[in-house]
Amino acid sequence: MVYIASWDEFVDRSVQLFRADPESTRYVMKYRHCDGKLVLKVTDNKECLKFKTDQAQEAKKMEKLNNIFFTLMARGPDVDLSEVTGKEQMETQPVKKGRGRKQ
Amino acid sequence: LKESFGTKGRFVFDLRRLLLTEELFPPAGGAFLEVERSYGRIQVSLSLVLLQLDPFLNELTSMFEKSKEKGSVWVTLKRSSLKSKVQKRKLSSVGESIEYRCLIRATDGKKTVSTSVGAKDHQRFQASYATILKAHMTALKKRERKDRKKSTEAEKKEGSSTTKSKKL
Numbered sequence: 001m002v003y004i005a006s007w008d009e010f011v012d013r014s015v016q017l018f019r020a021d022p023e024s025t026r027y028v029m030k031y032r033h034c035d036g037k038l039v040l041k042v043t044d045n046k047e048c049l050k051f052k053t054d055q056a057q058e059a060k061k062m063e064k065l066n067n068i069f070f071t072l073m074a075r076g077p078d079v080d081l082s083e084v085t086g087k088e089q090m091e092t093q094p095v096k097k098g099r100g101r102k103q
Numbered sequence: 104l105k106e107s108f109g110t111k112g113r114f115v116f117d118l119r120r121l122l123l124t125e126e127l128f129p130p131a132g133g134a135f136l137e138v139e140r141s142y143g144r145i146q147v148s149l150s151l152v153l154l155q156l157d158p159f160l161n162e163l164t165s166m167f168e169k170s171k172e173k174g175s176v177w178v179t180l181k182r183s184s185l186k187s188k189v190q191k192r193k194l195s196s197v198g199e200s201i202e203y204r205c206l207i208r209a210t211d212g213k214k215t216v217s218t219s220v221g222a223k224d225h226q227r228f229q230a231s232y233a234t235i236l237k238a239h240m241t242a243l244k245k246r247e248r249k250d251r252k253k254s255t256e257a258e259k260k261e262g263s264s265t266t267k268s269k270k271l
Contacts, residue, residue, distance in 0.1 A: 026181040034173045036242035056243040063233050066180075073182040073205035074225035 003050050007061055010051040014042040015068065015081070017049065022077040027069050029062070038062070152216045159207070159218035160231050166211040167239035179208045185219060 004010040018025040025044040031037075038059060040051040053059075071079055154162065166176050183206040184191065194201050205225060208217040220228045 022182050026179055028177060028179045030175050030177045031167075031240060032175045033167070033171045033239070033242045036244065038240065038243060054244050056240070056245050059236070059240050059243055063236065066233065066236075067229050069180050070205055070220070070225045070229045073180060073203070074220055074222045076203060077182075 002048050003052050007051065007058065010040070010042075010049060011065055011068070013049050014065070015072070017042055017044055017047060018069070018072055019077045020044070022072070040065075152214075154216055154218050156218055156220065156224060156228055156231075159209070159216055160228075160235060162216040163209045163232075164235055164239075166209060166214075167235065170211055174211055177208075177210050177212075181206045181208075183219070 004013070014027070018027075021044045025042065028041040028043075030039045030041075036054050038053050040062065042049045051058075068081060071081070163176075163178070170176050182203055184201045184203050185206070186194070186201065191201055202221070204219040204221045206217060206219050207228075208215060210216070
């Protein structure tokens with residue numbers, strides 16, 4: 001099958017695929033504890049990208065990808081992804097410290 | 104529905120086409136249509152369990168726990184508005200924007216559960232989801248430097264430190 005070796009390439013191409021066809025692109029994750037394997041698939045039913053791993057480290061990277069897809073899918077494909085990391089900063093901003101006069 | 108009642112085979116096929124368009128995942132994901140006919144009534148039930156966020160997360164957790172010895176857990180993410188083509192056309196003709204949600208499905212091969220997450224709740228969900236994954240994906244290998252693969256027992260006893268190298 002179409003397994004991509006580089007994580008970054010997988011991410012870039014997946015996001016591209018989604019943006020090109022947000023209606024039919026889906027992201028599938030399969031985890032087998034007994035084999036210790038994780039497989040990721042992104043497809044628009046025409047093209048298919050897959051990534052396979054048994055490394056815990058890649059699972060951490062996958063978390064970021066999950067966040068990216070959640071954002072893209074819930075908010076829309078035109079979302080600026082720098083927001084995904086920038087969002088966390090934005091959330092902390094509204095927490096304004098009260099003026100020092102506590103009496 | 105009443106019109107198609109007479110033609111058994113066609114009814115199933117047409118309804119299946121209607122429901123298995125872009126809105127839902129292909130049958131391999133676990134959703135299928137059951138049509139029962141009994142004494143002149145047609146009962147249609149779609150085996151797609153749509154849950155609220157927290158029950159879904161609980162089900163996902165139990166799936167991971169059940170699949171420890173054998174089996175897989177599949178999670179699928181897809182954008183969807185959960186509306187049929189007809190509804191979509193109506194909305195766009197009125198000038199309303201179609202609200203999209205992220206449809207999440209989880210299956211262990213036997214049972215399928217799903218939930219849908221909107222722009223407002225997706226961050227809370229993704230945090231809980233990440234926690235569940237981290238807690239259960241423990242069978243994956245940790246990265247270890249195996250430079251000295253052919254090391255003898257003696258070398259190991261010297262206390263070779265296994266430093267985790269993080270690729271950034």
